[in-house]
Amino acid sequence: MQKTILTIVVLTLLLPVNVASASDKLSFTEETKNSAFLYEGDQLTCVVECNGAPEKDVTVTLENEDTIYASTTTDDEGKTVITLPNVSYSTPLEVKAKKTGYKNDSFTVWVLNKPKLYVSAPKVVEEEKTVTITVIDEQGNPVPDANVVFGDTQGFTNSSGTIDFQTPAVGMPTLLKIHATHENYEPSETFTLWVADNKTSVINAPLWVEEGKTFNVTSSTEDVKSITFVDETKKPMNAVFTAPLVNETRAYQIQAYDKNGTLLTYRLILVLNKEKENLLLFGPIETLEDENIEFHVLQLQTLNGLKGVDVRFADAEKVTDENGTVFFTAPPVNKPFVRYTAEVVDTEKYCCRNWTTWVRKPEEQSLIVTGPTTAYEGDKVVFNVTTGDGKPTFAMVSIRNSSAYTVNGSASITLPEVLTPSYLTVKAVKPGYLDGYTRIYVKNKEKRLTIKLEENSVNEGETFV
Structure with a gap:
């Protein structure tokens, strides 16, 4: 009995112990975590380290609470590449690093749906x-x-x-x-x-009219004794017609006759179909619970805000003001991110795409970054940093290689040059707090090359500056 016990003890001591120490924590590099906003189809390069050294055979997944979109493994350099999925709307996904015996790491990447023209x-x-x-x-x-x-x-x-x-x-x-x-x-x-077409005619009438609307027709010559439109004939002195209802825009003839009923001339008028009015609805992609948010409704034809449009968001309905703006309060959520849809209610009258806004639950120890969403390269813009409870705080704000410290919660940064209009990540850092991120769409300014000649022309063989 004693011999058996000793054998078990010896075997136990000889077995390899594959348990990581408390300090063996996986971590994505800062460069990896700075890839907070990327387009669908882009490649996300992930580098995972442990105690400052590259860690191989780490499983890196791209997922949300319901779906794993990608799963891959790091190589000897601790690196792996994930192709971001196509999305119907900009979506936050969690990137996780996992390995048995190690503490995991994760961060959020926003997969941006390419904006539509x-x-x-x-x-x-x-x-x-x-x-x-x-x-x-x-x-x-x-x-x-x-x-x-x-x-x-x-x-x-x-x-x-x-x-x-x-x-x-x-x-x-x-x-x-x-x-x-x-x-x-x-x-x-x-x-x-x-x-x-605006050809000259003895018939005076509008070039187009909306279906169901009335319009006047006159003649510039006394030879015209009657005017016919569709199936209706009237005297030229008092010719008021009503445009017919049409399923699609089409042209109709207005005909002029003399006293003998002979056709003298005609001209064409467009009758416009009352199509659904095309609107553009937009607002924030992300907001915090209980925050006041605003949505805007524009008429696409005029690009003016439209008053009196019913908009629904998070089970509430409100009407746009004279500027086409409507205000809501983001609902409380019980998850890190919850998706809500803003929509124009009257789909019989208007044609408008829905807008997706993610409502985020803030963490008390996280930083919140806010600022303009669009600007030009070289512009000086101000970003505000608060803690999760809404208080302005001291932090370092950075965009690419430019950084600035906040004063009373605000930092001013000059935007870098971009070759093409691009979304850039804005990052806020403070010891003891989770990093805060936002994005800004930076547009490039037109750069034109101008060549000045000393004279208007030169002869062949001559030199010119």
């Missing part, structure tokens, strides 16, 4: 007239350098997101298609614009 233009324009096309993103910001196709021509928007085209000469009302593209955005939907 929208085209703003009138529904109908006269032939041989200048028309201005505006391209904006899903938050109403103008988009420079967007390629706009206008019928058979195309061009690029300026720094204000606009471009002018000349409508072609047409013999009859003609439909043109417009769409916009940009490498950093989802392309716009195709927009249709009618070009109305």
